[in-house]
Amino acid sequence: xxxxxxxxxxxxxxxxxxxxxxxxxxxxxxxxxxxxxxxxxxxxxxxxxxxxxxxxxxxxxxxxxxxxxxxxxxxxxxxxxxxxxxxxxxxxxxxxxxxxxxxxxxxxxxxxxxxxxxxxxxxxxxxxxxxxxxxxxxxxxxxxxxxxxxxxxxxxxxxxxxxxxxxxxxxxxxxxxxxxxxxxxxxxxxxxxxxxxxxxxxxxxxxxxxxxxxxxxxxxxxxxxxxxxxxxxxxxxxxxxxxxxxxxxxxxxx
Amino acid sequence: xxxxxxxxxxxxxxxxxxxxxxxxxxxxxxxxxxxxxxxxxxxxxxxxxxxxxxxxxxxxxxxxxxxxxxxxxxxxxxxxxxxxxxxxxxxxxxxxxxxxxxxxxxxxxxxxxxxxxxxxxxxxxxxxxxxxxxxxxxxxxxxxxxxxxxxxxxxxxxxxxxxxxxxxxxxxxxxxxxxxxxxxxxxxxxxxxxxxxxxxxxxxxxxxxxxxxxxxxxxxxxxxxxxxxxxxxxxxxxxxxxxxxxxxxxxxxx
DNA sequence: TCACAGTCGCGCAAAGTCGCTCACTCGCGC
DNA sequence: GCGCGAGTGAGCGACTTTGCGCGACTGTGA
Numbered sequence: 001x002x003x004x005x006x007x008x009x010x011x012x013x014x015x016x017x018x019x020x021x022x023x024x025x026x027x028x029x030x031x032x033x034x035x036x037x038x039x040x041x042x043x044x045x046x047x048x049x050x051x052x053x054x055x056x057x058x059x060x061x062x063x064x065x066x067x068x069x070x071x072x073x074x075x076x077x078x079x080x081x082x083x084x085x086x087x088x089x090x091x092x093x094x095x096x097x098x099x100x101x102x103x104x105x106x107x108x109x110x111x112x113x114x115x116x117x118x119x120x121x122x123x124x125x126x127x128x129x130x131x132x133x134x135x136x137x138x139x140x141x142x143x144x145x146x147x148x149x150x151x152x153x154x155x156x157x158x159x160x161x162x163x164x165x166x167x168x169x170x171x172x173x174x175x176x177x178x179x180x181x182x183x184x185x186x187x188x189x190x191x192x193x194x195x196x197x198x199x200x201x202x203x204x205x206x207x208x209x210x211x212x213x214x215x216x217x218x219x220x221x222x223x224x225x226x227x228x229x230x231x232x233x234x235x236x237x238x239x240x241x242x243x244x245x246x247x248x249x250x251x252x253x254x
Numbered sequence: 255x256x257x258x259x260x261x262x263x264x265x266x267x268x269x270x271x272x273x274x275x276x277x278x279x280x281x282x283x284x285x286x287x288x289x290x291x292x293x294x295x296x297x298x299x300x301x302x303x304x305x306x307x308x309x310x311x312x313x314x315x316x317x318x319x320x321x322x323x324x325x326x327x328x329x330x331x332x333x334x335x336x337x338x339x340x341x342x343x344x345x346x347x348x349x350x351x352x353x354x355x356x357x358x359x360x361x362x363x364x365x366x367x368x369x370x371x372x373x374x375x376x377x378x379x380x381x382x383x384x385x386x387x388x389x390x391x392x393x394x395x396x397x398x399x400x401x402x403x404x405x406x407x408x409x410x411x412x413x414x415x416x417x418x419x420x421x422x423x424x425x426x427x428x429x430x431x432x433x434x435x436x437x438x439x440x441x442x443x444x445x446x447x448x449x450x451x452x453x454x455x456x457x458x459x460x461x462x463x464x465x466x467x468x469x470x471x472x473x474x475x476x477x478x479x480x481x482x483x484x485x486x487x488x489x490x491x492x493x494x495x496x497x498x499x500x501x502x503x504x505x506x507x508x
Numbered sequence: 509t510c511a512c513a514g515t516c517g518c519g520c521a522a523a524g525t526c527g528c529t530c531a532c533t534c535g536c537g538c
Numbered sequence: 539g540c541g542c543g544a545g546t547g548a549g550c551g552a553c554t555t556t557g558c559g560c561g562a563c564t565g566t567g568a
Contacts, residue, residue: 510567511568512565513564514563515562516562516564517560518560519558519559520559521557522555522558523555523556524553524556525552525555526553526554527553528549528550529551530547531549532547533544533547535543
């Protein structure tokens with residue numbers, strides 16, 4: 001990536017987060033810590049940020065992204081998102097489901113040379129100013145409360161797409177491996193997504209076992225990879241493994 | 255390709271992307287990196303762009319056609335938008351083109367019991383939290399600088415819609431009534447819009463006569479209503495009237 | 509005060525980019 | 539046809555940037 005681009009992105013990151021350690025800056029910019037340090041020095045000398053021992057602080061006012069506090073198991077979701085981001089390869093076309101877990105994933109995808117297609121309006125907000133990411137919005141009716149697009153337009157858009165990877169969220173996973181959702185209107189969209197991707201990755205934190213939900217999205221046989229965390233019900237995970245699903249269990253440190 | 259042409263295209267690319275590495279510039283211009291570098295040097299010396307190691311940055315704040323043009327002839331645009339809003343009836347399905355004029359119209363449509371379909375991301379921002387307006391986004395690739403959606407997804411979404419009214423913006427109207435636009439990728443979208451609406455309303459402030467633009471969107475016969483203001487070229491307006499267009503001329507007080 | 513873990517700064521090798529030169533093509537006038 | 543000049547693409551040495559290792563430094567807790 002161009003240094004100029006990196007600098008911009010660094011400042012944007014800092015505006016969002018307020019404070020960041022060098023290690024995370026390096027990781028999220030996809031460069032070594034040495035380079036991250038050099039960038040920090042440059043921008044520090046230019047007065048665009050304040051350098052502190054071990055990282056940097058935003059000089060410009062921090063703009064808090066909307067309802068971040070509304071997310072309950074944020075740490076878990078972040079961990080899953082980091083793991084999911086590692087699955088993504090440069091050049092991929094990635095399809096992101098609605099929900100907050102996939103939003104966390106989007107935040108990990110900044111600066112990647114990929115195409116992101118989504119009906120998740122929070123993901124749009126997150127990635128719209130990223131110069132590297134090509135962003136595609138599916139059509140559909142806006143549902144402000146769920147920050148999503150739904151309807152036959154969404155489904156027909158999906159019919160025109162084929163993604164390398166789909167990252168699917170869920171409201172609950174039953175012991176027999178059924179993947180659920182709470183809102184009926186989202187179901188056909190999710191099912192259309194399943195048909196528009198080569199690989200399907202399900203993101204589900206421990207609290208999604210069994211979680212809630214009334215409508216069945218799919219079964220374990222439709223999933224290729226399940227990313228979850230330690231505390232998840234082992235019996236359910238076994239069901240997924242039996243169905244040939246690659247199960248990745250993340251350890252989340254408190 | 256002629257060098258002059260290439261330079262123009264390079265600047266346009268840069269305006270859209272903000273930052274670009276030499277490799278991508280060369281590729282998208284269809285020349286070798288050596289030539290791309292020479293072009294960058296020329297334009298850098300002429301002060302048209304800022305050269306950075308490995309690429310180039312658009313001169314000064316990335317030209318946001320929006321932010322700037324939005325304040326240009328704002329009073330005119332507001333007047334046209336008010337008039338246009340009066341055309342809209344409750345229950346209508348309204349299709350809004352990209353651009354700043356239609357954004358002004360969106361501002362006038364708050365609280366109306368209507369459905370708004372658009373590829374204009376500024377309109378989405380404006381109306382997303384409005385409880386009365388049902389908002390439908392067309393799909394497509396996000397172009398952050400123009401705050402629009404483009405591509406075959408946008409066109410195919412339009413194929414699934416039929417609106418009561420289309421409100422069309424333009425970059426210029428020729429004396430013979432041809433309606434123009436500057437950016438090629440938007441043209442098929444606008445044309446698809448023309449085919450998806452019962453009534454077509456063109457919004458064009460005085461400065462759009464003749465304005466700018468290289469690509470033809472449509473002719474006067476495709477327009478049902480033209481909303482413009484006093485200062486517009488009367489000969490051009492006559493052409494529209496002859497073609498059976500209802501021409502509404504707004505008086506704007508300074 | 510001291511130990512220790514984490515962070516920083518510097519030198520070095522590798523990779524990428526730049527600027528220069530040179531050969532080639534094309535259009536133009538003689 | 540032939541030379542001329544402008545523009546382009548390729549090769550090559552010089553330079554810049556990057557990532558890594560190592561020793562010096564800073565902050566924290568005993």
